[in-house]
Amino acid sequence: MNIVVLVKQVPDTTEVKINPETGTLIRAGVPSIINPYDHFALDAALELKKKHDFKVTIVSMGPPQAKSVVQMAMALGADEGVLLSDMAFAGSDTWATAYALAQGVKKVGKADIILAGMQAIDGDTAQTGPGVAQQLGMPQITFCEHVDVDGRRVIARKQIDGGYEVLEARPPVLITMVMTKDYTPRYPSFMDVHASLKKPFHVWSAADVGAEAQYLGLKGSPTQVNKIYPPPQREKAAMFAGSGQENAEKILELMRREHFLGE
Numbered sequence: 537m538n539i540v541v542l543v544k545q546v547p548d549t550t551e552v553k554i555n556p557e558t559g560t561l562i563r564a565g566v567p568s569i570i571n572p573y574d575h576f577a578l579d580a581a582l583e584l585k586k587k588h589d590f591k592v593t594i595v596s597m598g599p600p601q602a603k604s605v606v607q608m609a610m611a612l613g614a615d616e617g618v619l620l621s622d623m624a625f626a627g628s629d630t631w632a633t634a635y636a637l638a639q640g641v642k643k644v645g646k647a648d649i650i651l652a653g654m655q656a657i658d659g660d661t662a663q664t665g666p667g668v669a670q671q672l673g674m675p676q677i678t679f680c681e682h683v684d685v686d687g688r689r690v691i692a693r694k695q696i697d698g699g700y701e702v703l704e705a706r707p708p709v710l711i712t713m714v715m716t717k718d719y720t721p722r723y724p725s726f727m728d729v730h731a732s733l734k735k736p737f738h739v740w741s742a743a744d745v746g747a748e749a750q751y752l753g754l755k756g757s758p759t760q761v762n763k764i765y766p767p768p769q770r771e772k773a774a775m776f777a778g779s780g781q782e783n784a785e786k787i788l789e790l791m792r793r794e795h796f797l798g799e
């Protein structure tokens with residue numbers, strides 16, 4: 537079987553800053569990493585590769601510097617890497633991103649299993665994986681902890697409220713992965729990185745994957761961001777350093793003053 541893993545490069549921080557004038561994320565000066573959820577998707581793919589000798593191809597869409605996460609995934613064991621990189625992709629919302637990725641997957645060729653992270657830690661929408669499945673007309677199983685293959689059956693354990701669901705699908709199928717103790721994201725050694733440089737790596741433009749300009753970028757995105765802003769800063773916390781009795785009295789007084797006690 538052929539597995540495609542969708543890997544996104546994200547800023548290495550949960551404190552993403554926003555440019556108040558343009559309303560866009562400030563990415564400059566923030567180191568980038570592989571999206572943590574995608575690391576689990578990759579490890580699931582590599583486990584299947586080890587067990588069944590499947591081929592694993594990485595597909596990412598991003599600016600040229602996103603090559604580093606594709607390279608890292610190849611250093612960890614993926615066989616081939618693709619970076620979709622073109623100014624035409626810039627400003628794409630999740631629909632346009634899913635369209636571009638689906639076009640990329642089509643060009644890769646036969647994909648029996650597509651693995652994606654449940655969500656990206658910067659965009660956080662969890663829409664891209666399901667969007668790719670929709671674009672490719674394939675079934676999807678979301679929020680999975682574990683994936684296995686038995687003959688032509690793909691078996692996935694999915695997290696649900698208060699338990700698990702074990703689902704089966706015939707390939708092709710798209711699966712989104714949560715962070716799970718079943719897999720252990722690893723980091724490559726220098727030798728692994730060196731060896732990965734010999735693996736096939738492609739940079740494909742919109743034209744290369746047959747993506748139509750009308751469905752890409754800001755113009756091709758059905759959703760537009762009206763406003764984006766950080767939450768208002770909270771007032772400084774009041775600190776009391778007296779005895780327990782003194783502090784309790786002060787807290788009570790503060791609560792009365794702020795009308796927390798209904799007076």
Ligand SMILES: Cc1cc2nc3c(=O)[nH]c(=O)nc-3n(C[C@H](O)[C@H](O)[C@H](O)COP(=O)(O)OP(=O)(O)OC[C@H]3O[C@@H](n4cnc5c(N)ncnc54)[C@H](O)[C@@H]3O)c2cc1C
Nearest residue numbers: 543597627629630633652653655656659660661662663664
């Ligand atoms: C209305 C709107 C407008 C936007 N405008 C801009 C903009 O102007 N500029 C901009 O930089 N961003 C923009 N974005 C963000 C951009 O659309 C998202 O980065 C992208 O669509 C992925 O969505 P997400 O980060 O929520 O990923 P999620 O859907 O949360 O990611 C789920 C999984 O999908 C896969 N995935 C997601 N993105 C990629 C990728 N690029 N390559 C490979 N795999 C991927 C990964 O496996 C990931 O774990 C916009 C988003 C919206 C909703």
